[in-house]
Amino acid sequence: xxxxxxxxxxxxxxxxxxxxxxxxxxxxxxxxxxxxxxxxxxxxxxxxxxxxxxxxxxxxxxxxxxxxxxxxxxxxxxxxxxxxxxxxxxxxxxxxxxxxxxxxxxxxxxxxxxxxxxxxxxxxxxxxxxxxxxxxxxxxxxxxxxxxxxxxxxxxxxxxxxxxxxxxxxxxxxxxxxxxxxxxxxxxxxxxxxxxxxxxxxxxxxxxxxxxxxxxxxxxxxxxxxxxxxxxxxxxxxxxxxxxxxxxxxxxxxxxxxxxxxxxxxxxxxxxxxxxxxxxxxxxxxxxxxxxxxxxxxxxxxxxxxxxxxxxxxxxxxxxxxxxxxxxxxxxxxxxxxxxxxxxxxxxxxxxxxxxxxxxxxxxxxxxxxxxxxxxxxxxxxxxxxxxxxxxxxxxxxxxxxxxxxxxxxxxxxxxxxxxxxxxxxxxxxxxxxxxxxxxxxxxxxxxxxxxxxxxxxxxxxxxxxxxxxxxxxxxxxxxxxx
Amino acid sequence: xxxxxxxxxxxxxxxxxxxxxxxxxxxxxxxxxxxxxxxxxxxxxxxxxxxxxxxxxxxxxxxxxxxxxxxxxxxxxxxxxxxxxxxxxxxxxxxxxxxxxxxxxxxxxxxxxxxxxxxxxxxxxxxxxxxxxxxxxxxxxxxxxxxxxxxxxxxxxxxxxxxxxxxxxxxxxxxxxxxxxxxxxxxxxxxxxxxxxxxxxxxxxxxxxxxxxxxxxxxxxxxxxxxxxxxxxxxxxxxxxxxxxxxxxxxxxxxxxxxxxxxxxxxxxxxxxxxxxxxxxxxxxxxxxxxxxxxxxxxxxxxxxxxxxxxxxxxxxxx
Numbered sequence: 001x002x003x004x005x006x007x008x009x010x011x012x013x014x015x016x017x018x019x020x021x022x023x024x025x026x027x028x029x030x031x032x033x034x035x036x037x038x039x040x041x042x043x044x045x046x047x048x049x050x051x052x053x054x055x056x057x058x059x060x061x062x063x064x065x066x067x068x069x070x071x072x073x074x075x076x077x078x079x080x081x082x083x084x085x086x087x088x089x090x091x092x093x094x095x096x097x098x099x100x101x102x103x104x105x106x107x108x109x110x111x112x113x114x115x116x117x118x119x120x121x122x123x124x125x126x127x128x129x130x131x132x133x134x135x136x137x138x139x140x141x142x143x144x145x146x147x148x149x150x151x152x153x154x155x156x157x158x159x160x161x162x163x164x165x166x167x168x169x170x171x172x173x174x175x176x177x178x179x180x181x182x183x184x185x186x187x188x189x190x191x192x193x194x195x196x197x198x199x200x201x202x203x204x205x206x207x208x209x210x211x212x213x214x215x216x217x218x219x220x221x222x223x224x225x226x227x228x229x230x231x232x233x234x235x236x237x238x239x240x241x242x243x244x245x246x247x248x249x250x251x252x253x254x255x256x257x258x259x260x261x262x263x264x265x266x267x268x269x270x271x272x273x274x275x276x277x278x279x280x281x282x283x284x285x286x287x288x289x290x291x292x293x294x295x296x297x298x299x300x301x302x303x304x305x306x307x308x309x310x311x312x313x314x315x316x317x318x319x320x321x322x323x324x325x326x327x328x329x330x331x332x333x334x335x336x337x338x339x340x341x342x343x344x345x346x347x348x349x350x351x352x353x354x355x356x357x358x359x360x361x362x363x364x365x366x367x368x369x370x371x372x373x374x375x376x377x378x379x380x381x382x383x384x385x386x387x388x389x390x391x392x393x394x395x396x397x398x399x400x401x402x403x404x405x406x407x408x409x410x411x412x413x414x415x416x417x418x419x420x421x422x423x424x425x426x427x428x429x430x431x432x433x434x435x436x437x438x439x440x441x442x443x444x445x446x447x448x449x450x451x452x453x454x455x456x457x458x459x460x461x462x463x464x465x466x467x468x469x470x471x472x473x474x475x476x477x478x479x480x481x482x483x
Numbered sequence: 484x485x486x487x488x489x490x491x492x493x494x495x496x497x498x499x500x501x502x503x504x505x506x507x508x509x510x511x512x513x514x515x516x517x518x519x520x521x522x523x524x525x526x527x528x529x530x531x532x533x534x535x536x537x538x539x540x541x542x543x544x545x546x547x548x549x550x551x552x553x554x555x556x557x558x559x560x561x562x563x564x565x566x567x568x569x570x571x572x573x574x575x576x577x578x579x580x581x582x583x584x585x586x587x588x589x590x591x592x593x594x595x596x597x598x599x600x601x602x603x604x605x606x607x608x609x610x611x612x613x614x615x616x617x618x619x620x621x622x623x624x625x626x627x628x629x630x631x632x633x634x635x636x637x638x639x640x641x642x643x644x645x646x647x648x649x650x651x652x653x654x655x656x657x658x659x660x661x662x663x664x665x666x667x668x669x670x671x672x673x674x675x676x677x678x679x680x681x682x683x684x685x686x687x688x689x690x691x692x693x694x695x696x697x698x699x700x701x702x703x704x705x706x707x708x709x710x711x712x713x714x715x716x717x718x719x720x721x722x723x724x725x726x727x728x729x730x731x732x733x734x735x736x737x738x739x740x741x742x743x744x745x746x747x748x749x750x751x752x753x754x755x756x757x758x759x760x761x762x763x764x765x766x767x768x769x770x771x772x773x774x775x776x777x778x779x780x781x782x783x784x785x786x787x788x789x790x791x792x793x794x795x796x797x798x799x800x801x802x
Contacts, residue, residue: 006631020487177486181493420647420654457496464497465504469642 001041024172035149046113056080057123061130061137074131085120088112093329115155126162152245158256158276173250183247190240198234199472201226219411228382264373266343290315336388512636512645517657519610530579538569539589546726546779549664551788558665565599570706571617585720596695684731687776723759727768732776
């Protein structure tokens with residue numbers, strides 16, 4: 001049951017009505033039943049997996065505390081959770097790519113349970129935080145079940161930390177008009193991004209990426225740029241819907257996007273894109289590796305390179321490799337991660353040099369400084385997205401090596417299908433950028449609250465009608481749902 | 484509770500205009516002319532004078548220009564129209580076709596095993612019901628029953644298309660490119676097929692083969708029997724025709740199905756009232772006379788229609 005399906009919408013309306021009908025104590029039960037039913041709608045296999053993971057982290061949380069934070073118990077807990085991810089997501093990839101083909105190993109034929117990567121990371125986060133003593137092990141498996149199965153976040157995050165979300169399950173969730181109104185506005189914005197922009201662009205992007213050989217030059221370039229916009233609108237649209245639903249239910253969940261394409265560097269991009277994943281990777285992968293290398297090198301240079309550089313290079317390389325792999329068991333994702341690692345390391349090495357260049361050409365204090373940096377960062381991100389979206393590495397290589405040349409209108413029309421579509425896409429991007437322009441200064445909710453009633457309602461009607469008229473209601477799944 | 488009522492009230496401010504807008508769009512969508520409404524109005528306009536009626540799928544819709552055959556003929560074939568709808572359309576109008584002398588039924592390689600309601604274009608059932616009052620062959624599935632597109636034109640076309648069509652009718656046309664004889668004039672504009680290849684032929688054949696279901700054979704044969712019985716009883720000539728296809732398409736056909744299809748049709752042929760002319764492998768047609776792998780373009784259709792007319796005249800089927 002996807003967020004953008006009519007059946008979900010109707011079920012949600014009934015659920016919210018019931019949720020606020022019952023008393024606060026009973027809300028937990030209603031929510032848990034809702035969580036489980038929602039996940040069950042994707043199939044029984046996923047429910048079995050998530051309940052297994054829940055029991056494992058509940059058990060290990062308590063055992064870690066009782067064993068006085070024994071490292072071996074902690075490692076066992078991590079491995080026990082990771083086994084599910086490895087089995088369902090990486091096992092087939094590993095046996096087909098790494099092991100010798102003469103060794104015949106059975107192939108797992110079942111599909112990856114939806115949202116597995118997301119709730120596995122939340123579960124790992126719980127075990128790590130218990131071990132780090134930032135949270136106490138949950139004594140009630142029902143509270144922990146709320147955290148792991150919380151339905152707005154289960155499919156595609158945000159990946160919540162236990163110390164942020166767990167305490168919220170104990171708070172009273174009264175009906176609050178302003179909070180629910182805000183939630184509905186955020187959901188509307190999410191639907192605009194997802195079903196109006198992302199799903200429209202998906203049609204064009206799929207044409208190019210599913211059959212790249214038929215396109216050359218500018219058509220491929222347009223396909224790549226449109227994918228950058230599509231994946232942003234798809235994922236941030238999903239996140240907006242998730243945040244909005246959680247808000248209606250009385251939960252404050254972490255933001256996952258902060259205008260990522262306005263980043264002035266790749267490093268900044270990773271503080272604005274999929275924030276809950278990047279901060280997870282930073283806290284649980286990058287920083288521990290970086291600290292351990294620095295400690296091992298005792299702050300002394302190795303091969304004439306400072307220890308802090310070594311820790312950054314190795315830390316970033318491993319982190320981005322895992323980041324790529326997290327998205328899927330495919331070489332395209334691994335190359336995508338590797339490209340980002342390369343961009344980050346290259347930027348780290350050339351930081352002073354680039355600063356000098358900017359100074360020499362007089363761009364350092366120029367007004368176009370920001371524009372140049374944002375544009376260049378966007379180009380690098382878009383280039384890397386080609387590997388992320390391509391069906392295989394040879395397609396990605398074809399696209400990247402045929403991006404330029406053949407600038408004719410016919411090839412553009414082949415991507416867009418019709419002139420109307422060009423006008424509509426451009427208009428929608430202008431609307432999206434107008435939203436971003438506002439968001440650079442203040443949140444949409446603050447902006448709307450400052451407007452007089454007629455303007456506010458005008459904006460509501462505008463977006464509802466745009467979604468109704470230009471939305472794609474044929475329930476395209478969310479890109480990140482498959483991760 | 485007060486706060487809840489306040490929220491519901493505000494939600495109504497959104498929901499009511501949305502419902503009004505949807506109704507306006509539905510009304511507008513029902514006015515949009517489509518291939519079915521146009522075909523119906525063209526057919527009914529001169530139905531009493533029609534002497535040759537052409538039935539079949541897109542192969543006939545693209546490939547047979549009625550004007551070449553007879554000035555009083557009409558092409559009632561349409562995209563992916565199966566034998567059930569051919570028969571039901573004929574059954575619906577047979578009483579009004581008072582001048583009818585000849586029925587040309589285009590039979591394609593897959594026709595005897597094909598059922599529209601099993602294909603990706605099963606949504607067309609909605610249009611046959613809406614414009615011709617023809618009930619679907621089988622009951623709607625649960626997913627079709629709960630699908631709003633089974634009832635609403637606005638949802639079917641998409642609000643965007645209705646919106647664009649309202650601004651400028653040229654921006655949204657739905658299968659209306661046909662002349663007053665019911666023939667697809669779109670083919671006239673696609674004279675050359677430069678992209679024909681064995682890859683395309685294989686793709687097209689794979690699509691065609693995906694529509695074949697052995698369970699449909701007996702039902703389709705029964706429909707043809709009903710049709711032949713009526714035409715025989717009413718002294719109407721029934722001509723089965725298989726239109727030419729390109730070699731890239733023909734190359735991949737399943738010979739077993741092809742032979743079974745030939746046998747199935749030839750069972751009905753008596754060469755007195757019922758004839759079968761098979762142009763499937765006709766070498767008189769060049770690659771430039773195809774719209775795609777298995778459809779003739781305008782040039783090919785006119786050439787084919789002349790050949791067909793000459794054949795019918797030489798056998799004195801048409802005078």
